[in-house]
Amino acid sequence: MTTKAFGLLLAVICSALVSLAAGGHWLGPEAIWHALVMPEADNIDDLLIRGTRASRTLIALVAGASLAVAGGLIQTVTGNPLASPGILGINAGALLALVAGAGLLSLPLAGSGYVAALLGAGLTCGLVWLIAMQGAGRAGPLRLVLAGAALAALFNAISQALLVVDQQGLDAILVWMAGSVAGHSLTGVWPMLVGAVVVMALGVPFLRHLNVLSAGEQTARTVGARVRGLQAIALLATALLAGNAVAMAGSIAFVGLIVPHLARRLLGSDHRCWLPGAAALGAMLLLWGDIVARLVIAPREVPVGVAMTLIGVPFFIGLIRMTGRPHG
Amino acid sequence: MTSIRADELTLGYGRKTVVEGLTLDVPDGATTVIIGGNGSGKSTLLLALGRLLVPSRGRVLLAGADIQRSPTREIARRLALLPQQPRTPEAMTVRQLVALGRHPYQSWLAQWSQRDERMVERAMQRADVADLADRVVDTLSGGQRQRVWIALAVAQDTPLLLLDEPISFLDPAHQLDVLDLLRTLNRETRKTVVMVLHDLNLAARYGDHIIGMRDGRIVAEGTPETVMTADNVRAIFDLVCRIVPDPCVGTPMCVPVGRAL
Numbered sequence: 001m002t003t004k005a006f007g008l009l010l011a012v013i014c015s016a017l018v019s020l021a022a023g024g025h026w027l028g029p030e031a032i033w034h035a036l037v038m039p040e041a042d043n044i045d046d047l048l049i050r051g052t053r054a055s056r057t058l059i060a061l062v063a064g065a066s067l068a069v070a071g072g073l074i075q076t077v078t079g080n081p082l083a084s085p086g087i088l089g090i091n092a093g094a095l096l097a098l099v100a101g102a103g104l105l106s107l108p109l110a111g112s113g114y115v116a117a118l119l120g121a122g123l124t125c126g127l128v129w130l131i132a133m134q135g136a137g138r139a140g141p142l143r144l145v146l147a148g149a150a151l152a153a154l155f156n157a158i159s160q161a162l163l164v165v166d167q168q169g170l171d172a173i174l175v176w177m178a179g180s181v182a183g184h185s186l187t188g189v190w191p192m193l194v195g196a197v198v199v200m201a202l203g204v205p206f207l208r209h210l211n212v213l214s215a216g217e218q219t220a221r222t223v224g225a226r227v228r229g230l231q232a233i234a235l236l237a238t239a240l241l242a243g244n245a246v247a248m249a250g251s252i253a254f255v256g257l258i259v260p261h262l263a264r265r266l267l268g269s270d271h272r273c274w275l276p277g278a279a280a281l282g283a284m285l286l287l288w289g290d291i292v293a294r295l296v297i298a299p300r301e302v303p304v305g306v307a308m309t310l311i312g313v314p315f316f317i318g319l320i321r322m323t324g325r326p327h328g
Numbered sequence: 329m330t331s332i333r334a335d336e337l338t339l340g341y342g343r344k345t346v347v348e349g350l351t352l353d354v355p356d357g358a359t360t361v362i363i364g365g366n367g368s369g370k371s372t373l374l375l376a377l378g379r380l381l382v383p384s385r386g387r388v389l390l391a392g393a394d395i396q397r398s399p400t401r402e403i404a405r406r407l408a409l410l411p412q413q414p415r416t417p418e419a420m421t422v423r424q425l426v427a428l429g430r431h432p433y434q435s436w437l438a439q440w441s442q443r444d445e446r447m448v449e450r451a452m453q454r455a456d457v458a459d460l461a462d463r464v465v466d467t468l469s470g471g472q473r474q475r476v477w478i479a480l481a482v483a484q485d486t487p488l489l490l491l492d493e494p495i496s497f498l499d500p501a502h503q504l505d506v507l508d509l510l511r512t513l514n515r516e517t518r519k520t521v522v523m524v525l526h527d528l529n530l531a532a533r534y535g536d537h538i539i540g541m542r543d544g545r546i547v548a549e550g551t552p553e554t555v556m557t558a559d560n561v562r563a564i565f566d567l568v569c570r571i572v573p574d575p576c577v578g579t580p581m582c583v584p585v586g587r588a589l
Contacts, residue, residue, distance in 0.1 A: 079415070081418065205436065208434070211424070211428065212428055212431050214417055214418075214420070215415075215417045215420065215425065215428055216414060216415035216417060218380065218411050218414060218415070219411075219414055219415070219417075219428065219480075221380055221400070222378065222380070222404065222408065222409045222410075222411070223404050223428050223429060223431040223432055223480075223484065224399075224400045224401035224402075224403065224404025224405070224431060224432040225400075225431060226400060264419060268419075269417075269418070269419040269420050269421075269424065270424065
């Protein structure tokens with residue numbers, strides 16, 4: 001297990017270095033070393049790395065890890081291997097908040113727009129939880145997913161209506177909808193980067209309890225787990241991580257869906273192993289998605305969200321075919 | 329003291345009442361078997377005894393304390409419950425699943441200990457699943473899987489064990505395996521066992537104490553000999569039968585004649 005953990009860490013670091021080097025203008029190891037250790041104010045390579053590539057690398061790392069962990073959490077809480085943050089309507093809620101903020105309140109997309117998206121994601125999660133918990137007290141994971149799907153449809157409809165009525169700032173929102181880790185300054189996003197890392201660190205003591213939860217609600221209750229409390233904590237973490245990632249990098253699908261499956265296959269079903277592993281794999285996947293996105297039609301770029309979808313759809317179809325088998 | 333009793337218990341789902349005003353004392357250290365027709369409320373009663381169902385009226389008392397007002401983790405150290413057909417977690421190994429039985433003994437301060445490790449090993453040996461320890465539960469046969477769930481309950485190390493139809497989906501040989509295992513647990517570790525069974529003759533053979541239910545009420549209660557009479561079977565199941573001694577062990581055996589009109 002330690003060798004696998006070490007290998008994953010090494011792979012993440014190497015990927016990050018490639019991400020610093022790659023692009024329309026390739027940079028060598030000396031340039032990267034120079035920029036990271038002894039930057040000069042008037043060196044163009046240093047400016048490129050510290051200004052653009054470092055920020056998109058960090059955002060891809062943190063957003064990828066956040067989405068993967070959020071997806072893993074939601075799959076455990078709902079007991080549904082096809083669940084992801086998008087299914088709970090979190091992306092749609094964040095998008096609506098962003099569009100409404102930009103259209104109705106004229107909030108700039110950067111800065112307060114992030115906050116709006118984060119709020120939207122959080123509120124959506126709370127709303128989904130409230131709807132799912134209504135009624136006879138037998139609220140199952142299925143109701144959670146249904147409530148999320150319904151809200152997602154509603155929020156997307158409202159967002160589209162707002163965008164059609166008021167097309168101001170449409171370009172910026174389009175880029176955001178497609179998903180992109182580029183074009184942010186570190187000063188703008190560092191609170192979200194730190195926030196995501198803090199949430200993940202605070203969650204570590206709960207990993208053992210997630211194992212109990214994944215054995216099914218009834219079994220978890222019989223061995224004395226406080227199931228509702230655990231579900232609420234896991235959902236809160238999901239909202240914070242996914243909302244944060246969506247605010248930074250826009251709506252990037254499939255990371256939250258695919259990576260938990262890869263991590264479980266690679267590291268087994270103990271949450272203490274595979275969820276941290278999912279964070280590493282998610283970070284790496286989004287990094288490589290971004291590297292591909294900036295190379296494939298260089299010097300222009302495709303949005304990383306589009307690249308991720310191209311990778312994700314075949315995987316998703318394969319996954320559905322596999323889960324057709326009993327207990328696949 | 330570990331005794332469990334129900335006091336004026338009324339149970340239901342939503343507005344539908346299934347059990348009304350039921351009072352019950354479970355004998356300590358014995359195997360109690362609950363029998364009754366479909367919809368008689370026996371599984372509902374077992375869920376309430378295991379605190380998974382909140383009574384609409386009345387209380388379940390475990391060692392004198394209301395089970396709904398005690399910390400769930402504390403109850404999990406005194407009472408293990410094996411639900412009917414529990415969901416098998418995806419990709420979990422036998423050892424991982426059985427280890428969940430130690431959850432009630434862990435806290436932020438007391439993490440996984442040598443003792444937990446030992447209890448898991450012992451539970452797997454008791455339930456005869458030690459050689460399956462690293463297999464994925466999903467891939468096991470029904471009989472093996474049921475023994476794994478029992479191992480989980482054994483790892484919980486509780487004086488009280490509740491089981492809802494533990495043998496309903498097993499072939500006759502595996503049914504006896506599971507019942508023999510439960511009897512061994514009861515006799516050797518003085519565990520109080522309460523289970524719901526559908527097979528009357530196995531209930532009479534393995535139960536020390538039989539509870540017959542119909543329409544959410546207890547119709548007959550006592551030793552197999554006192555409960556398994558033709559009149560009681562008719563009152564519980566609307567079934568006409570003849571009672572003969574079981575040729576193997578001498579406990580009462582019910583030979584069905586037909587449905588009572």
